[in-house]
Amino acid sequence: MTSKFITCLLLTALAGAAGVAHAERADRDxxxxxxxxxxxxxxxxxxxxxxxxxxxxxxxxVLRGAQLDVRQDAQGYQHGVVKAEAGKRAYFRQKRDTAPGAPDEVVEGEGEIIEYNGKTDDVKLIRRGQLRRYTGGKLSDDIMGSVITYNNLTDVFTVDGEKRTNEPSSAPAGSGGRVRAILAPKAAPSASPSAPVPAQPLQPSGNLNLQGK
Known part of the structure; x- marks a missing residue:
């Protein structure tokens, strides 16, 4: 059956307002x-x-897996590729900065291969990728796709679906797959000045292609 492409344009402001959570800035250094x-x-x-x-x-x-290849480029930036054992997935975890009084936030993910780029501070979850955000110990966002790229500095992510097995090799990756996402609604800030400002959920980049049958 011919695939139909459904494009959902998700417009979100880049993190710049007070109370917005970011990945730990000091981790990169x-x-x-x-x-x-x-x-x-x-x-x-x-x-x-x-x-x-x-x-x-x-x-x-934190990165965990069966094998880790690390290299350092001419500028001194470190790059790592983590591979999982056959049939398993490698693991990624990072704490996010939050506003004073806001609950702790953690981002974690899994993939058969995880790539970390020290120069751009990107983490890429490849094959059976899954990215989750926990707020106060509770699951808030859960994103699944063939390839997930998450930027630690901007907290922006992109997701590609999987290619169908019966598609020609020339078909682009994700042309027949499906991206699955559960995104928690953004809570309205309280009128009380003493109340903590809620953390903002992870932000998809420009547009997210959700592909169905």
């Missing part, structure tokens, strides 16, 4: 701390391969 069962390092190419129960922390960022 923190060193990587990595634990694993084995390590192979190449000083010439500035690359390291960690294997076996890998756990990486960078400030409040």
């Amino acid at each position: 923190k060193p990587m701390n990595i634990e694993s069962d084995a390590l192979r390092h190449d000083e010439l190419t500035q690359t390291s391969v960690f294997t076996g129960n890998v756990v990486m922390t960078k400030g409040t960022i």
